Amino acid sequence: MNDGSTDNPDNLRVIKTARTEEAINEGARAGFRPLLMRVEPSAEIRSKFCVWQNSLTREIQVVGDYRGGPRDDGKWDKVLDWTDYYPHTFPQPFAAYLIPPDIRRGEKVFVEDLIEDFVGMSWNQGDNYRLPSSIAMWDGHKLRIQYDPEKDRRRVVG
Incomplete structure (x- = not known):
């Protein structure tokens, strides 16, 4: 099953996700601000x-x-x-969005690897798949994921 995805049709700036201590530190050394978050599996994803x-x-x-x-x-x-079962594994129980130093408050960006679990596709047999990427808005402190379940959650029958 394809888990669905959001594309980047407006060619927004891409926000990368670092999922290991080494990758987070590498991003920090390159001038990005790591926005650290816990990886918390959703009971909805299965x-x-x-x-x-x-x-x-x-x-x-x-x-x-x-x-x-x-x-x-x-x-x-x-x-x-x-x-x-929860079908994903991640290398660490935390991850970070690598925020560019010149990002502007209110800027829309494309997050290519979401840390948070949002349902991107539901199968009528009970499976729910993660939304891998999404558009977000920077509010000056964190990324506000622009998730709309009516628009971003596909429903599959079969």
Whole structure:
């Protein structure tokens, strides 16, 4: 499943995200102001899976779509039932937006790697995918993500 994304049609200035101590310090040395935030997974973002195992070969098949799975030839057993999980991992429990020194209050920018979890796509089977990027506005202290669930959240049936 594609998780949806926001593009940068107005060619706004791009704000980079640093996700490790080394990357944050590198940005600071380059003149950016690291805007540090905790990485806090949202309970709304989730995927699902179940695991089938072949009783003859012992091979497994991981399925993420309720309509999927091995063909029913009697050789497959469901060994892990449907389970929801948070599908992302990040290198640190914090990250930073690298804010340019010349940014102006009220300036609209494009954040290419959101730290916060916003739902970008919902699948009618229960999965919700992260919005990877968004437009934001600098208020002089922080980035105000311009997220509108009616506009930015796609809904997929299938």
